[in-house]
Amino acid sequence: MWKAASRCFSVVSSLCNVDGLVQLHNAHFFMSATVRHSCWTSTSRRTGCIGLKLGMQPMWKKDGQRVAVTLIKIKDCEVIQVKTKERDGYTGLQLGAVNHLTLNKVSKPLQGHFAKAEVPAKRKLWEFKVTEDATLPVGTQILASHFSPGQYVDVTGITIGKGFQGVMKRHKMKGQGASHGVSKTHRKMGATGGGKVSKATA
Numbered sequence: 001m002w003k004a005a006s007r008c009f010s011v012v013s014s015l016c017n018v019d020g021l022v023q024l025h026n027a028h029f030f031m032s033a034t035v036r037h038s039c040w041t042s043t044s045r046r047t048g049c050i051g052l053k054l055g056m057q058p059m060w061k062k063d064g065q066r067v068a069v070t071l072i073k074i075k076d077c078e079v080i081q082v083k084t085k086e087r088d089g090y091t092g093l094q095l096g097a098v099n100h101l102t103l104n105k106v107s108k109p110l111q112g113h114f115a116k117a118e119v120p121a122k123r124k125l126w127e128f129k130v131t132e133d134a135t136l137p138v139g140t141q142i143l144a145s146h147f148s149p150g151q152y153v154d155v156t157g158i159t160i161g162k163g164f165q166g167v168m169k170r171h172k173m174k175g176q177g178a179s180h181g182v183s184k185t186h187r188k189m190g191a192t193g194g195g196k197v198s199k200a201t202a
Contacts, residue, residue, distance in 0.1 A: 039133045047128040049077050049142040050097035053157065072155070077142040080117050080125065082135055092129045093136060096122030 051072035083092035100121040
């Protein structure tokens with residue numbers, strides 16, 4: 001996925017049922033009646049969306065319990081292309097998010113791809129497999145109202161690069177002692193439990 005500075009794109013997906021339930025990896029959650037569709041069945045799969053992670057902040061419940069939440073902004077998310085079984089072998093939707101400010105960073109083939117869909121050039125493209133009864137026209141905007149309050153979603157993304165890291169952070173090793181007798185090796189790996197030495201090489 002595309003990433004910049006301390007931000008990363010997140011992909012949110014859901015599978016919707018006509019009974020008002022959302023299935024995410026065999027889990028069933030409540031869904032409000034405002035997002036139901038008369039054509040959907042128990043096997044209908046809706047498209048997800050592409051979001052930009054803004055950060056985290058706390059929220060408080062009515063009983064005073066503090067809950068950490070992640071803020072995801074759905075910015076310029078539109079349907080770019082509709083995949084069909086007849087042409088592509090599967091049914092799906094290609095979405096794009098975050099408009100490019102300048103076209104000189106977009107390749108010529110992608111410029112033609114966006115021009116055909118009559119949408120601004122996007123910084124990120126992603127595909128979602130959907131059922132035929134859940135397809136959307138090209139140019140349809142995906143907003144936060146695509147999901148209902150309290151609905152559980154499956155979110156995937158990548159973190160920012162952290163560069164070269166030591167064994168304590170990368171492999172969760174304990175490190176050396178922090179008291180006397182240790183010189184400049186506090187965060188070094190140290191011994192890792194060598195194997196048994198055979199008699200033939202002793």
